[in-house]
Every structure is written in C-alpha cells, then in structure tokens.
Amino acid sequence: MKVILAHGPLGFGAIDILNQHVTYFKGVAEDLTRLGIKVRTPFINPYGPVSERANALATAIRDFFSPTERGYVIAHGLGGLDARFALAQIAGVAARVKSLVTIGTPHLGSPIADLHSSAKALHSLFGIDPVILREVESSGALGDLTTDAAKKFAAANPDRNDVLYRNIVGTGRQGTPPALPLFHTCAAFSGTFALMAARRLVSDGMVSFDSARRNKTPWEVWKVDHAEEVGWDLDDPLAAPSPEHLARYRRIVRRLRARIST
Secondary structure, three states: OEEEEEOOOOOOOEEEEOOEEEEOOOOHHHHHHHOOOEEEOOOOOOOOOHHHHHHHHHHHHHHHOEOOEOEEEEEEOHHHHHHHHHHHHOOOOHHHEEEEEEEOOOOOOOHHHHHHHHHHHHHHHHOOOOHHHHHHHHOHHHHHOOHHHHHHHHHHOOOOOOOEEEEEEEOOOOOOOOOOHHHOOOHHHHHHHHHHHHOOOOEOOOOEHHHHHOOOOOOEEEOOOOOHHHOOOOOOOOOOOOHHHHHHHHHHHHHHHHOOOO
16 A cells, blocks of 8 residues: 655655754654555645646656556645645646545635735735745745635536545644633634634634534544644644654545445
C-alpha cells in the first residue's frame, strides 16, 4: 500500500531543524511506515495558488504511484483542493489514485479568506499597506480559498467516478466548557474560531464544518482544531504526537484497505 500525505498552505512535507526531523503530518509517516506502508510527503509551494500546487502534487503522484499500483492520497486543508484539481484536470493522475481523503479542507471556501479579501480591497482603496498582512495578501492561495472561488472550483473540478472521495471534519477541541468558545482551539486560532462562532458556524478554528464535509455526510468527525488534525498542538509545539492522533491515521488506512464506504 502506498500513501501520499499532501500538506496545506504555509506547510511543508518534512524538514530538518536543529538536528530534528520535523514533519507536517506529525509522526504519521513514521508510524504508517512501521505498518509496512510506503509513504511520501512531497513539498508543495506553501504560498502558491491551487493550479501551481496541484501540478507539483501531480508530479509526486505520477512518480510514486502507477496505473498498476494505484495509491491513496490523504490531504489536509488546501492540499485537498490541490488533489481535487490534479485528479480532475491533470493527465495521468486519476489513473494512479484509488482514493482521496480530505481533512479540514475548505471545499466551500472560507469566510476568513473572504474577510482578508475584503480587507485587501479596502487597503488598496485607501492606500493602506499594513506590514502584518503583506505576506498573507500576496499569497496566491488566499484567493482560491474565498467562497466565490469555491463555487467556480467545484464546477471546474468534478469528482472522478473511478476515485473514492471521503471528507473528514474537525470541530474543535473536546472537553472545553461551552461558556468559553474561544478556547475550543489553540491560542493561534482563537480569533478566527471566534469569528466563525459569531456566525454560528461550527469549525476547527480555520475551516467550517459544512465546508470541510462538502455538504456531504462526513466520513469521520474529529474533536480537534485545524492544527491538531495533523498532530500539532500549537500551544505546546514540542509535544510528541499523541497516540490518539496516530490512531486516527491508522484507522483511515484500515478503512481504505477494507474499502468501507459508509
């Protein structure tokens, strides 16, 4: 069995920092490898638009999978849109992929991206150039995450009949007092979580429930925030991957092997 783990924006495949091997999907590749699964974690431009990122992912898919040994793609965040684009539009990709599992992917767009897009227009109109937003606003990925872009994306990238598509949704951390909605996620996502909560949107802190499930019954629902979907507690980034986190990905693989489609 072969699996590609596709990362989201501002992400990475695997890097070495201070003699430490760090992976975007924390500990997952190593854990699945111990089960005899072949795993690849390609690096995709963190700031690129979906069309560019999809071509890079397609190269990794064609290199790692083959029509006679089709593989599985597990994608987080924007990586899910990259994979959908590659499957729908790039030659030789769908013939090599058995299934795509997306985790916390904004299939219907993101109100957070809409907010940034509106802010960018206002900055341009009034000549304001806030340093803190320059990198975000210049990102090619940001425009692909708006709700308007999502509608056009869906029409241009229909699902393939020969590929199994499944969506996993994050709903925020469990065990949090309901009176403290800001703390259903890490401090880094508390602002975006609060913005969506104000709109009565259940979310993982970055992506709403409905957007992640693509208006379909979710394959699984995880009580974690957006970063914890790939094993990172941003309030404690040095923590080792939890057994629960690794068990989720083992369960994905087990279900794919069994071809459970419920």
